[in-house]
Amino acid sequence: MNISAPFESRRGTGDLAALREAVARVAAARGPVLPFGIAPLDERLSGGGLDGAGLHEIAAATASWGDDAAATLFAAGIAARFAGARGLSVLWALTRFDLYAPGLEQAGLGPERILYAEGRDDRELLAICEDGLRGGVLACVVAEVKAADQTATRRLQLAAAEGATPMLLYRRHRRVGACPLDTPSLAMTRWRIAARPSERLAVPAIGRGRWHVELVRQRGGPPFALELEACDDQGRLALPAATRDRAAATGGAASPALGRVA
Template sequence: MASLGTSALLDGLREQVARIEGQGEGHNRPVIPFGIPALDGGLPRGGMARGALHEVAGAGANVEHASAATLLVAGILARGGGPVLWASERFDLFAPGLAGAGLQGSRVVHVEAGSSVLLAMEEGLRHPGLAGVVGEYSGRLGLTASRRLQLAAESSGAMAFLVRRGPRLNDLLLSEPTAAVTRWKVACLPSPPPLAHSPGTPGLGRALWQLDLMRCRGGVPGSWTVEACDAQGRLALPAVLADRPAAATPGRVHRRAAPGRAAA
């Protein structure tokens, strides 16, 4: 009997590990593709998985980077459809900004949760009527809390996003191990001229972002330069990169050279 009990315990542990690693029931969840082959080619099944936890952060504490991270999440959820619960520590969510990325205010329930953002997220993820749950969080995450969110997302099928905030956000905060399926960093880049063929024309073109996929379970990390979300939540390749093989071939990325180094 003891042997049977041990075997059952091991089977249960294996099932839990499989769920956390994305190899259990949640492995076949549908995805939301970006529509850019080079970007989707680095992701398992060609897109952002539903029923999973995703981690997104700005490249620094500056407002423009934090806003880019928020708009990236809004654009993905805009294309996914359904109601969204958005929990933040303060009541500072700018609804017109989300609408500019395709996520209309009529779809969003905003909760000012203070220090209980993770709890609000977990409760929302266990609600069967939500398509997405977002939490803006400035504290440490850790494996235990992130595993609870991942398992709750798998259970309901909702897409979960944890938007990392912090006064001194850096790579050390994002190097902590978590159960998130993907981990993204978003940085704003200088906008190009409005007309690529006429650099002297006054004005600014569509905003540019650098997307860094820092971790992806079952995928390929990489870095891409993209145009920011439009009013339908869609990204695009800049015109100067759209015809380059590195940007058009799945699984390949356009990498930036580190300061002081020559590009490989």
Template sequence: MSASPFRAARLAALRDEIARIETAGRAAEGAVLPFGIAEVDARLAGGGLALAALHEAAAAGPSPTDDAAVTLFLARLAARAAMMRVGGQVLWAQTRRDLFAPGLAQAGLGPERLLHAECRNDEEVLAVLEEGARHGSLAAIIGEAGRVTMPAARRLQLAAEEGGTSVLLLRRWKKLGADPLALPSAAVTRWRLAAAPSAPPPYGIDPLQGMGRARWRVMLVRQRGGPPHEWLLEAPDAEARLNLAPGSGDRPDQAGRAHRIAA
């Protein structure tokens, strides 16, 4: 017995409603996440980070200060992605318990937005990232891993495209001399961060009374569809905003050297 026209129309409407629920909040194809800093966004292909894509970042060296810089950098990107969605959530997958909640909150990633997955090894981290990205309900996913093979990176990129989710991969230093960005990757962008000297205190303020705002040397060592670049940015302020350090500009020559080393 064939379905009546009314019933067929009703079923089609229900299917459309289910599809809208399943894809609610997913990034549209070609959508980007701007930094909100004109000098940075102007250098990024598309005017920002591709939302439905894999992006990688690593500390410039194994020092704790560089490690903190790249961690807070990715936390800020994930927070911005979450703010673009109503009730946006971020999943953070890692093998060690070293996230500092007050620091993440200053980057805009408060506990109300953060889900945590504790994994036994890098393989589990990558599996969690892939599954979470394909689901499509999260604003962004951050995973910490050391060695990541090209096939694994390709699977993450495909999962990000399929689920419309930003996948941010924090490439950890496992041992001295083992550069986490030494091998090629399928990531759309690759970043390297280093801590830089803080801003000097305002005139008339005793330097011993407090440090200036923290600064990072942010190197875009590779991007699909554009050249590498480098900026000196100020770390998140009380309102979780990144800023270009006064008088810094971007430094394409230095970024190009980092690109040749790490791409």
């Protein structure tokens, strides 16, 4: 009597059940997912949004002031939406305070939602972030660093998972022409942001800013890039719209915001 087929069938069923259980454990370990609310973006993201208990990295496409401001406001918009969803404050940690607070507020991150921490160097700054993440009482932690090796990103990812708090690591440019995202990392997503000219308006005015948003790497999904309109006062991005449709779609043109002190 040949018993190999039934045995193989039973073993296959057991393997499939174990695989499903493992997938369920991974899904349960994810934090609350924050979608962008833009179908072409969310559909390309593994899980449909940003993991609320993970490390996400952001960098400017170049060392220019324009790209730096765009990347800063991209981070601010995400942090503002995490804060709005949770009703908690954001911790923004950096070694040199050069943020332009009114610009952050125009991206949805007002003074009532943000706490600042200043460290002497990147090492001290990352330690502050770990403590903030593990406490589990913050909506989001944002840090600006020039150097964070793979061990540092592993520690941040573990702390984010432990405290169920998202971590946004803004990697500043160290050398002209060298992308900060070339450094190995355990981040769940890695974003590169560049400023683009706003759409020309029919009347003399400044249009809503535009960004080239590139997802360089993500766990469980492919990279992609989109051109989007900059954050509004709720931290929300938008697909580029024709000038005649913008007022109806957004209730009026958004004012431009700068993220840095020049």
